[in-house]
Amino acid sequence: MSALLETRGLSKTFGGLKAVQNVDLCVGANRIVSVIGPNGAGKTTFFNCLSGIYRPDGGEILLDGENIAGRPPHQVCRRGMARTFQNIRLFPEMTVLENVLVAQFQHRSLSPFPLLFRSPKFCGSEHACREEALGFLDFVGLRAHADRISSSLAYGQQRRLEIARALATKPRLLLLDEPAAGMNPQEAIEMVQLISRIRERGLAILLIEHHMKVVMTISDEILVLDHGVPIARGAPQQVRNDPQVIKAYLGEEATH
């Protein structure tokens, strides 16, 4: 199986804090891989390195064999990796539809004359993009809210809008940073269904999640980080029973 995303020895330090150390990860095409770990384990830092928001201090990030470590976020996105954020980052003043339209930027032609004089071709592409964006909104169940201001959406809807926006960049790999955070069990189930439907579209998914039920249901593979160090990896069942993982989550057993 060819790896879509592979990291080799990825590291990031902030001053003296080693946030991510020597993480090796492999995500195959159309697989769902989860990264879990206690709070402060370096999961989000790892994501920020992958998506170009942080520049890693060491290691390689291979996306389809090309090293993208240190590239700015928009170039990473252009190469087919999109992400959502743990603390939702929508464009609050824009409508729901506009939020998705922004994400189509890299697929749009920006030649000045068609754009300024609204050539039929430009109008056609604008129209097609609109339809496509509405399609993505439909996919996450927000089509009815297309004209609302995005900041007026409910919390769960905002999370789904972020996913629709990430999908609109047409990625091959989607990074989801705690998509089910703060959701009730019913909403979490819907999120699981949404993630499986995304996978059915042929995307690979790298997931950070605290909701163990979500993680255990949909992951093909799990990587456990603790203090920036990978301590376990493998299939859900395997990881669940790993003594080191239990230690990291529950603390060390008293040994007398």
Place this chain on the structure above:
Amino acid sequence: MARWRPYLLGLLGVAALTFPFLWLQLRPNTTDNTIQTAWAPEHGLQFFGDLLPVFLAALLIWLGVRANRRWRLSDTIALTAAWQSADKTWSRYWAWIAMPLVLCGTFGFGPSNLTLMTDVGIYMLLALGLNITVGMTGLLVLGYAGFYAFGAYFFAITQQHAGFFPWWIAAPVAFPLGGLMGYLLGLPCLRLRGDYLAIVTLGFAEAFRETISNLDFTGGAQGLSIEAGNKLRGLAGLSHQQVAYVVVALVVFLAVFFVQRLYHSPIGRAWVAIRENEIAASAVGVPVVQMKLFAFSLSAAIAAAAGVLSGASDGFVSPTLCQFNQSISILAMVILGGLGNTYGVLLGAALLYLVPEYLKRVSMLQDSAFFTSLPDFLRASFLHLADYQFLIFGAVMVLMMLYRPQGLLGSTRRKEEILHR
């Protein structure tokens, strides 16, 4: 009562601070060479008499704001709502209504009003340009007038040496040159996060002003004059004021047209996305640094072209073009009119330029029937109104920040964004 306490305290504070200036007078005593402080209430009374119209105006504005809140007038008029969306059908035709009206002004205005309106047009261009960077992309620029002066001086200097270099060649040349200037200036600071651009442009404008007021070939503090052949001239039976007015009006229409088209395109959406959340914008594939540079270069280019037009209509250029005041008043036009709203900034430019000008003109009306019918104390204070323009301006700005932080035609969405940042 508790509601009014801060205002009363403020008034008392102002009274205490101004007491020595307003109510006392220093009288030199020539016999024994001492200076005596004497009670002289007439100054203070004069001052408050002068301010009476300001108080009345403030009262009116206050009542207006109350009425607006009660009956939602601004939403009913809904200029903003209809103009902001590209889909509302009638908003597409505004130009066909506005253009003939504006062009009729060529014959409707007298020479002095035409000059005034030409200047308004140039300020509209500047406000439009600055709005791209400040309003749409959300970057602060404090030395915008630097690019304006750059365009004007480029025109003035080149035409002096080239002989034949009329405005209609200079403006299209100054446009890309201004853009290049903006690009070079933006390149180092737009790669960084934060408001470096504000400081760098501020420095640029000041350095530019100091340079042109101290060099020989830029004419020093006097500036340069532009040869008659290169200025805007009378043409086909129109006076040169009329030609200047028409040209500037058409350029403003052109600029509005293109800026609006950019705004409602992937580029405009990318700008707004950067303003709203830079990290998210870059994460969905918007090349943030390039788009910021493009926005800023375009702003600078528009300013440079406006500079050429200003030189061509006034016939001279001087270092006052890029005074700090100038940059700030353009910024105030953008903020007053409504950050990010093209029509709003046009309104802001018109108001901020015309109101002080007309305040100055009020004194010319002192013999008119309306004025002679006023009681003496009111008449005197109306005549002094222009002296208080900065006071009024400041008060209006404070009121705006309190009640309409999004600007006159800004959207209420924008208001929420500002208040909850």
